[in-house]
Amino acid sequence: MNTLRIGAQVGAAKAAARLLSAFGDLFAQLGRPRWLEDPYPLYERIRAKGPVYRAPSGIRAVSSFALCDQVLRDRRFGMKTAEGVTMPGLGSVQEHFPESFLDMDPPDHTRLRRLAAPAFTPRSVESYRPRIGWMVEDFLSRVPDRFDLVTEVAAPLPIAVVSDLLGVPPVDRARFAEYGALVGAALGGVRPVRQAKELIAAAEALFERLVREPRGDVIGDLTVALGEEKLTARELFGMAMLLLIAGFETTVNLIGNGVISLLRNRSQWELLRADPSLAAAVVEETLRYEPPVQATVRIAHTDVELAGQRIKAGQMVAVLIAAGNRDAAVFADPHRFDITRAGVPEHLAFSSGIHYCLGARLARIETEIVFRTLAERMPSLRLAGPVRWRPATGPPQPPRHPELSWACAAARAAKTSSMWSSAQVLMVASTGSSEAPSGVSS
Numbered sequence: 465m466n467t468l469r470i471g472a473q474v475g476a477a478k479a480a481a482r483l484l485s486a487f488g489d490l491f492a493q494l495g496r497p498r499w500l501e502d503p504y505p506l507y508e509r510i511r512a513k514g515p516v517y518r519a520p521s522g523i524r525a526v527s528s529f530a531l532c533d534q535v536l537r538d539r540r541f542g543m544k545t546a547e548g549v550t551m552p553g554l555g556s557v558q559e560h561f562p563e564s565f566l567d568m569d570p571p572d573h574t575r576l577r578r579l580a581a582p583a584f585t586p587r588s589v590e591s592y593r594p595r596i597g598w599m600v601e602d603f604l605s606r607v608p609d610r611f612d613l614v615t616e617v618a619a620p621l622p623i624a625v626v627s628d629l630l631g632v633p634p635v636d637r638a639r640f641a642e643y644g645a646l647v648g649a650a651l652g653g654v655r656p657v658r659q660a661k662e663l664i665a666a667a668e669a670l671f672e673r674l675v676r677e678p679r680g681d682v683i684g685d686l687t688v689a690l691g692e693e694k695l696t697a698r699e700l701f702g703m704a705m706l707l708l709i710a711g712f713e714t715t716v717n718l719i720g721n722g723v724i725s726l727l728r729n730r731s732q733w734e735l736l737r738a739d740p741s742l743a744a745a746v747v748e749e750t751l752r753y754e755p756p757v758q759a760t761v762r763i764a765h766t767d768v769e770l771a772g773q774r775i776k777a778g779q780m781v782a783v784l785i786a787a788g789n790r791d792a793a794v795f796a797d798p799h800r801f802d803i804t805r806a807g808v809p810e811h812l813a814f815s816s817g818i819h820y821c822l823g824a825r826l827a828r829i830e831t832e833i834v835f836r837t838l839a840e841r842m843p844s845l846r847l848a849g850p851v852r853w854r855p856a857t858g859p860p861q862p863p864r865h866p867e868l869s870w871a872c873a874a875a876r877a878a879k880t881s882s883m884w885s886s887a888q889v890l891m892v893a894s895t896g897s898s899e900a901p902s903g904v905s906s
């Protein structure tokens with residue numbers, strides 16, 4: 465019954481978005497399949513409408529670097545309403561996920577983020593570097609001449625790292641990896657809600673076991689905090705799920721997006737090949753140019769004036785991270801993938817303000833090692849087939865998923881979904897030197 469209700473709501477959301485889109489709502493159009501591969505011209509059209517785009521649906525969207533950064537840092541905006549109300553859900557599968565501190569405002573956000581933070585200090589995270597290096601070497605040593613980068617490397621790596629981080633015992637790792645993949649599919653609407661609920665229940669059982677016999681630093685610390693009543697069991701579960709999801713999907717897509725950008729801009733690949741120490745620069749430029757999280761959402765806690773426009777308390781503002789990252793006022797020639805950029809501010813791919821990504825350093829290490837190892841071990845790497853962009857994960861997937869275009873689009877759903885990356889590249893990479901098949905750009 466519940467499943468049917470949810471399905472109906474999601475269906476209605478899609479229909480509403482299609483309708484809005486047909487009536488010229490540029491924000492709603494971001495969710496349409498035609499913009500999946502290259503949404504950037506549409507961002508430019510939104511930008512051209514002014515600093516704060518008022519979509520016919522009622523939603524406001526900011527696209528300049530300065531305003532995106534401002535909204536993310538401004539404490540007059542939050543994840544919930546000022547009264548602490550999570551906006552009524554869209555009825556999507558995300559309603560069944562436990563709330564995490566990404567969904568919260570201070571003081572709960574501050575309390576829970578502080579408990580998770582010790583696992584992400586520079587020292588803790590750096591200690592993963594050698595192991596990540598071995599894993600990448602191992603994955604790459606096993607691939608044939610033609611291989612799917614996402615399946616063989618980009619997906620297994622982050623799931624293995626998050627498993628380490630959470631102390632998932634070896635015997636449970638395969639199942640845990642499956643949860644990671646299924647969570648993505650469920651959020652993408654690929655799997656039915658019923659299956660997602662079963663999956664969440666199974667993940668909860670696994671996490672309960674981890675709490676009883678903690679191995680990893682994170683769960684170990686959190687279990688102590690649980691005993692000291694610094695958080696509830698539900699909050700702990702929410703945090704574990706957040707780490708699983710946040711650390712998985714985003715990193716997979718950053719790796720995919722980086723490699724496709726390099727191979728489509730061959731001169732940049734050649735630069736990296738010649739000097740693999742540029743790998744860290746590739747990570748930063750990919751985060752700017754093709755950010756895995758394309759947008760996020762905030763809710764005004766009070767009436768706020770933004771670039772001369774009044775945003776009413778309770779109103780939702782979409783922060784178009786991917787558009788801010790291509791703001792010509794900040795990044796010269798913004799639509800060019802250029803790993804030699806210098807003297808530019810940090811992009812917005814990891815957000816800004818109090819919700820700045822806790823796993824940013826870890827993600828940077830993982831992807832840097834992948835790009836460097838690929839350049840060293842597979843200098844003749846190239847696309848061996850057409851790139852298939854995975855459909856935007858959602859519902860609702862900002863900005864490439866229509867539900868966000870609802871004026872009443874749920875803060876919880878929208879914001880949570882901002883964690884899922886928007887574009888995953890499925891590709892076959894080839895280490896061989898035979899000519900590229902047709903339809904392949906390089």
Ligand code: HEM
Pocket residue numbers: 565566567577626629706707710711712714715718755756757760761813814815816818819820821822823824826827879882883
């Ligand atoms: C390329 C990889 C990643 C990207 C692009 C990314 C992006 C983001 C963004 C944009 C946010 C903030 C969303 C908002 O402001 O609404 C965020 C938050 C977060 N990320 Fe990441 N992330 C990545 C990898 C990771 C990893 C590897 C982990 C941990 C294992 C992680 C853990 C978190 C957590 C815990 C938060 C919540 C922070 C808070 O609310 O205070 N992320 N991430």
